[in-house]
Amino acid sequence: xxxxxxxxxxxxxxxxxxxxxxxxxxxxxxxxxxxxxxxxxxxxxxxxxxxxxxxxxxxxxxxxxxxxxxxxxxxxxxxxxxxxxxxxxxxxxxxxxxxxxxxxxxxxxxxxxxxxxxxxxxxxxxxxxxxxxxxxxxxxxxxxxxxxxxxxxxxxxxxxxxxxxxxxxxxxxxxxxxxxxxxxxxxxxxxxxxxxxxxxxxxxxxxxxxxxxxxxxx
Amino acid sequence: xxxxxxxxxxxxxxxxxxxxxxxxxxxxxxxxxxxxxxxxxxxxxxxxxxxxxxxxxxxxxxxxxxxxxxxxxxxxxxxxxxxxxxxxxxxxxxxxxxxxxxxxxxxxxxxxxxxxxxxxxxxxxxxxxxxxxxxxxxxxxxxxxxxxxxxxxxxxxxxxxxxxxxxxxxxxxxxxxxxxxxxxxxxxxxxxxxxxxxxxxxxxxxxxxxxxxxxxxx
Numbered sequence: 001x002x003x004x005x006x007x008x009x010x011x012x013x014x015x016x017x018x019x020x021x022x023x024x025x026x027x028x029x030x031x032x033x034x035x036x037x038x039x040x041x042x043x044x045x046x047x048x049x050x051x052x053x054x055x056x057x058x059x060x061x062x063x064x065x066x067x068x069x070x071x072x073x074x075x076x077x078x079x080x081x082x083x084x085x086x087x088x089x090x091x092x093x094x095x096x097x098x099x100x101x102x103x104x105x106x107x108x109x110x111x112x113x114x115x116x117x118x119x120x121x122x123x124x125x126x127x128x129x130x131x132x133x134x135x136x137x138x139x140x141x142x143x144x145x146x147x148x149x150x151x152x153x154x155x156x157x158x159x160x161x162x163x164x165x166x167x168x169x170x171x172x173x174x175x176x177x178x179x180x181x182x183x184x185x186x187x188x189x190x191x192x193x194x195x196x197x198x199x200x201x202x203x204x205x206x207x208x209x210x211x212x213x214x215x216x217x218x
Numbered sequence: 219x220x221x222x223x224x225x226x227x228x229x230x231x232x233x234x235x236x237x238x239x240x241x242x243x244x245x246x247x248x249x250x251x252x253x254x255x256x257x258x259x260x261x262x263x264x265x266x267x268x269x270x271x272x273x274x275x276x277x278x279x280x281x282x283x284x285x286x287x288x289x290x291x292x293x294x295x296x297x298x299x300x301x302x303x304x305x306x307x308x309x310x311x312x313x314x315x316x317x318x319x320x321x322x323x324x325x326x327x328x329x330x331x332x333x334x335x336x337x338x339x340x341x342x343x344x345x346x347x348x349x350x351x352x353x354x355x356x357x358x359x360x361x362x363x364x365x366x367x368x369x370x371x372x373x374x375x376x377x378x379x380x381x382x383x384x385x386x387x388x389x390x391x392x393x394x395x396x397x398x399x400x401x402x403x404x405x406x407x408x409x410x411x412x413x414x415x416x417x418x419x420x421x422x423x424x425x426x427x428x429x430x431x432x433x434x435x436x
Contacts (some may be wrong), residue, residue, distance in 0.1 A: 014398070018265070019237040021371065024263040031265035031394045040269055045242040047249035048235070049269035051258055071397075102399075104380045114287025125401060152399025153239065154375065162405045175418050180232070181320075181341060183400035183409030185358045187380045190392045191401030200393045205250075 003031040003169075004062035004091065006104075007052050008078065010114050011093040013043040014153050016050070019160035023064060025083035025176050027038070034059045036077075036084055044071045056087040061094040064163075068156070069102030069122060078107045078218030079132075085111040092209040096162060098147050105149040109134040117144040120158030124208050140192075154191075157182065219385075220251040222280035224322075225270050226288070231261040232371050233286030233319040234268070235313065237378035241282060241403030243394050244386050247252040252277045254295075254302055262289045264313065279312040284382075287340060289433070295327045297350075303329040315381060316365050319374030323367040328350040335362040340370035342426050343410040358410075372409075375400065 035052025253270025368377035
C-alpha cells in the first residue's frame with residue numbers, strides 16, 4: 001500500500017506530519033513524500049523545511065493520497081489549472097482513499113475532486129469549499145465515499161486514525177494511537193470556532209481578510 | 219525570542235513538528251531547526267526528511283530549546299558524551315525554557331540536565347529517566363523549574379500550548395489553539411498506557427524488548 005503525501009511551498013507542516021505519523025506505521029505501508037519537483041519545500045512559517053523525495057511525475061498509482069493545507073496568502077499554484085491539479089486528478093483515479101487535512105480540501109476541491117461531495121476544512125476557509133463546488137460539512141472528520149477530509153491542522157491526526165481503523169482494523173489503529181500516546185489534554189477548551197472566545201474568532205477573521213487582500217510573507 | 223528545535227537522524231517527526239507549529243507562531247519568535255550538521259535528517263520511518271537549517275555550533279544562545287524523541291534502536295550518538303551533549307549543556311545555560319517531547323527527555327537526562335528533576339517521556343521509555351538520574355513523573359506535561367517535558371509523540375502539542383500560555387499569556391495560546399483547530403476527537407480512548415487494551419500494551423512492550431536487543435532498520 002503506497003501512501004503519497006503531497007508537499008509544497010507554504011504548506012502547514014503539521015497538516016502533513018500528523019497523518020504521516022499514523023499512516024506510515026500501518027502494516028505494509030510504503031510512504032512517499034512527493035512534490036511538484038524533488039527537493040526541499042519551505043513551510044508556511046518559513047522556518048521548517050521538508051524534502052520531497054519524489055516528483056509528482058514519478059508517482060502514478062498511490063493507494064492513499066494525503067493533501068495538506070497551507071496558511072497565509074492564496075495558493076494560486078495549487079488552486080488554478082496546472083501540473084499539480086492534473087496530477088491530483090490522475091492519481092485519484094487509482095487511489096483507494098483520497099484525503100486532506102485543513103485547506104488541503106480546498107486544493108482537492110479546486111481540482112474538481114470534491115464536486116457535490118461533503119467535505120470539511122479549516123474553519124477560516126470553510127466558505128471556499130462551496131466556491132469550488134463541494135458541500136461544506138461542519139465536522140472534524142468527513143468521509144464521502146473514498147474522500148476523507150479533516151478540519152484545521154491538528155484534525156489530520158483524528159482523520160488519519162479514523163482512516164487507519166478503516167484500512168487496518170480497530171486493533172491496529174488503537175496500537176498506533178497508543179504508540180503516539182494520543183491522549184490529548186489541551187490546556188484550553190477553545191479549539192473550535194464554536195468554543196473559542198468571540199474576540200479571538202473576530203480578530204482571526206480580520207487577519208484572514210488582511211492576508212487574502214495582502215501580499216505573502218517572503 | 220529564539221526557538222531552537224533540535225533534529226537528528228531517526229527522530230520522530232511529530233515530536234518536533236507539534237511544538238514547532240505552536241512555538242513558531244508566538245509573537246516575536248524566531249524559530250531555527252538545528253542539527254549536528256546543516257542538512258537533511260531522515261526520520262524514524264525513513265520516509266520523511268526534515269532539513270537542519272543551522273548546525274549546533276551556529277546556535278549558541280537560544281531562548282527556548284525543543285528536543286524531540288526517536289523510536290527504534292537506542293540513540294547512542296545522543297545518549298553518550300559527544301558534540302550534541304556538549305551543545306545541549308552549553309545552550310541550556312542560556313535558555314529560558316529547555317523542553318522535550320517523547321524520548322527527547324531521555325536525551326536531556328543523558329546530558330545531565332534533568333538530574334534530580336521531575337520529568338516525563340514516552341510510556342515505553344519511562345524507566346530510562348531514572349537510569350539517567352531524573353525523577354519519572356507519570357503526567358502528560360511536567361514542569362520542573364525551566365525544564366518542561368512531554369509524554370509520547372503527540373503530547374508535545376499539549377506541552378507547547380501550555381508553554382505558549384506561560385510565555386505569551388492565555389489569550390495568545392488560545393488563539394494558536396484555535397488556529398490549529400486543536401479540538402481533539404480521537405477515535406478511541408486508548409492513548410495512554412492505563413487506558414489501552416492490555417494485549418496491545420503487552421505486545422508493544424515485547425516489540426520494545428526486541429528493538430532494544432535488535433538492530434536498527436536501515
